[in-house]
Amino acid sequence: MxxxxxxxxxxxxxxxxxxxxxxxxxxxxxxxxxxxxxxxxxxxxxxxxxxxxxxxxxxxxxxxxxxxxxxxxxxxxxxxxxxxxxxxxxxxxxxxxxxxxxxxxxxxxxxxxxxxxxxxxxxxxxxxxxxxxxxxxxxxMHDAVRIIIGEKNSASQTVKQQLVFVGSEEGKLLAIRQFLEEGLQPPVLVFVQSKDRARELHKELAFDGIHVDSSHADRTQAQRESAVEKFREGKTWVLITTDVMCRGMDFKGVNCVINYDFPQTTSTYIHRIGRSGRAGRPGKAVTFYTESDVPFLRPIANVMKASGINVPSWMLSLPKRIRKHPLGRDPIEKKGVQF
CATH class of the missing domain: 3.40.50.300 (P-loop containing nucleotide triphosphate hydrolases)
Structure with a gap:
C-alpha cells in the first residue's frame, strides 16, 4: 500500500x-x-x-x-x-x-x-x-520478479503448533469445551469446514455462556461485518468461522487458533494458523484430528516440522495422501455431549 x-x-x-x-x-x-x-x-x-x-x-x-x-x-x-x-x-x-x-x-x-x-x-x-x-x-505478468519473505509455503515460527487426537467427532466438542474451560485466553479464532458446522458449534458454545459469535455464508453481510468488529473490539471472545476468514484477515493479538475441523490442504492450514502470531507476537494453534483424519496427517506434520515443531515420526512416515473432497462429518448438534 x-x-x-x-x-x-x-x-x-x-x-x-x-x-x-x-x-x-x-x-x-x-x-x-x-x-x-x-x-x-x-x-x-x-x-x-x-x-x-x-x-x-x-x-x-x-x-x-x-x-x-x-x-x-x-x-x-x-x-x-x-x-x-x-x-x-x-x-x-x-x-x-x-x-x-x-x-x-x-x-x-x-x-x-x-x-x-x-x-x-x-x-x-x-x-x-x-x-x-x-x-x-x-x-x-511480464518480466516477473518473485520475492519470498522467509521460507516458501511455510508457517510462521512465532506460532506454537499442536496436534490433538480427539478420537471421534464427539471428542471434538468435549476437547474444545475442556480447552476453553481450563485456559481461555481470548481472543480465540475457531475454524470449521462448513457454514452448517459453524452455526451448530456456535449454538453449542453459546449454551455454555461463552461470549461467542460466528461468521459464515448464511449470515448477512451486516451480520458478518458486525461479528468481525465485535471480535476486534474484544466484545466477542471466541469467533467461529469457515475458511473465509483465513485469508489475509488481520486481527490484533489473536492468542489462539483452533482448527476444530482438520484443514483440507497445507495452504489452508498455513493461512488459518497465520491469524495468530502476527507482527512478532507469540501465538498458538491447536488442531484437532480424529481417526478419519489420520491418513491425511503427513502434509500438516511436515509443515510443523519445517517450523521447528517436534512431531511423532510415525506421522512423517504415513503414505502421502491428498484429500480431494471435504470429509463427511456427523452434525455437531446430534453428536454433542453436554456437561
Missing part, C-alpha cells in the same frame, strides 16, 4: 489509478480501511466497490484514485461497460493463489484486459503460492 500511495503522490481527476482485487468482501473492506489510514491527510479518494456503488448508472466518471473490489462485482461492471480502468497504473491481486483457485480466471482475464495502460505494474501477494498457480499467474 505504501509504495502505491507514495508513487501516486497526489489525488488526480484522471480516473482510477490503482486497483486491488481480493477473494472476499471481508478482506476487501479491511484493505480499504488500511489504505485510508495510511493515506490520512493526503485527500486520496479511496473506494470499496460495494453493491450499492455498483448499482450506480455509470461509474466511468467516478472520482476515485484507488479502488478495492472482489472479482465478480468488478467483472460485471466491465461487461456492462460501466467502468473505465484504462488509467490504472497499479494492479494488485491479494491472496492471489486463492483467486486463481476459486474459478475466477475468466473474471481476472477481463480485468487484466480492461486495464489497458501499457506501463501498468501488476503485483501478486500471498502467504502460499503452489507451483502450478505460479505458472498460471505468470501468464498475466
Amino acid at each position: 505504501l509504495p502505491i500511495i507514495m508513487r501516486l503522490k497526489v489525488p488526480s481527476k484522471a480516473g482510477i489509478r490503482a486497483l486491488v482485487l481480493s477473494p472476499t468482501r471481508e478482506l476487501a473492506l479491511q484493505i480499504t480501511k488500511e489504505f485510508k489510514k495510511l493515506a490520512y491527510g493526503r485527500k486520496f479518494r479511496i473506494r470499496l466497490l460495494t453493491k450499492a456503488l455498483a448499482k450506480c448508472v455509470d461509474l466511468k466518471d467516478l472520482p476515485c484514485d484507488i479502488l478495492v473490489s472482489t472479482p465478480l462485482r468488478l467483472h460485471y461492471l466491465i461487461r456492462e461497460s460501466k467502468i473505465d480502468l484504462s488509467c490504472v497504473e497499479y494492479f494488485v491481486l491479494d491472496e492471489s493463489d486463492k483467486l486463481f483457485e476459486m474459478g475466477f480466471i475468466q473474471q481476472i482475464d477481463s480485468v487484466v484486459n480492461a486495464c489497458g495502460n501499457p506501463s501498468i505494474v501488476r503485483s501478486l501477494f500471498s502467504a502460499t503460492l503452489p507451483d502450478y498457480v505460479e505458472e498460471l499467474a505468470r501468464t498475466i
Whole structure:
C-alpha cells in the first residue's frame, strides 16, 4: 500500500489509478480501511466497490484514485461497460493463489484486459503460492520478479503448533469445551469446514455462556461485518468461522487458533494458523484430528516440522495422501455431549 500511495503522490481527476482485487468482501473492506489510514491527510479518494456503488448508472466518471473490489462485482461492471480502468497504473491481486483457485480466471482475464495502460505494474501477494498457480499467474505478468519473505509455503515460527487426537467427532466438542474451560485466553479464532458446522458449534458454545459469535455464508453481510468488529473490539471472545476468514484477515493479538475441523490442504492450514502470531507476537494453534483424519496427517506434520515443531515420526512416515473432497462429518448438534 505504501509504495502505491507514495508513487501516486497526489489525488488526480484522471480516473482510477490503482486497483486491488481480493477473494472476499471481508478482506476487501479491511484493505480499504488500511489504505485510508495510511493515506490520512493526503485527500486520496479511496473506494470499496460495494453493491450499492455498483448499482450506480455509470461509474466511468467516478472520482476515485484507488479502488478495492472482489472479482465478480468488478467483472460485471466491465461487461456492462460501466467502468473505465484504462488509467490504472497499479494492479494488485491479494491472496492471489486463492483467486486463481476459486474459478475466477475468466473474471481476472477481463480485468487484466480492461486495464489497458501499457506501463501498468501488476503485483501478486500471498502467504502460499503452489507451483502450478505460479505458472498460471505468470501468464498475466511480464518480466516477473518473485520475492519470498522467509521460507516458501511455510508457517510462521512465532506460532506454537499442536496436534490433538480427539478420537471421534464427539471428542471434538468435549476437547474444545475442556480447552476453553481450563485456559481461555481470548481472543480465540475457531475454524470449521462448513457454514452448517459453524452455526451448530456456535449454538453449542453459546449454551455454555461463552461470549461467542460466528461468521459464515448464511449470515448477512451486516451480520458478518458486525461479528468481525465485535471480535476486534474484544466484545466477542471466541469467533467461529469457515475458511473465509483465513485469508489475509488481520486481527490484533489473536492468542489462539483452533482448527476444530482438520484443514483440507497445507495452504489452508498455513493461512488459518497465520491469524495468530502476527507482527512478532507469540501465538498458538491447536488442531484437532480424529481417526478419519489420520491418513491425511503427513502434509500438516511436515509443515510443523519445517517450523521447528517436534512431531511423532510415525506421522512423517504415513503414505502421502491428498484429500480431494471435504470429509463427511456427523452434525455437531446430534453428536454433542453436554456437561
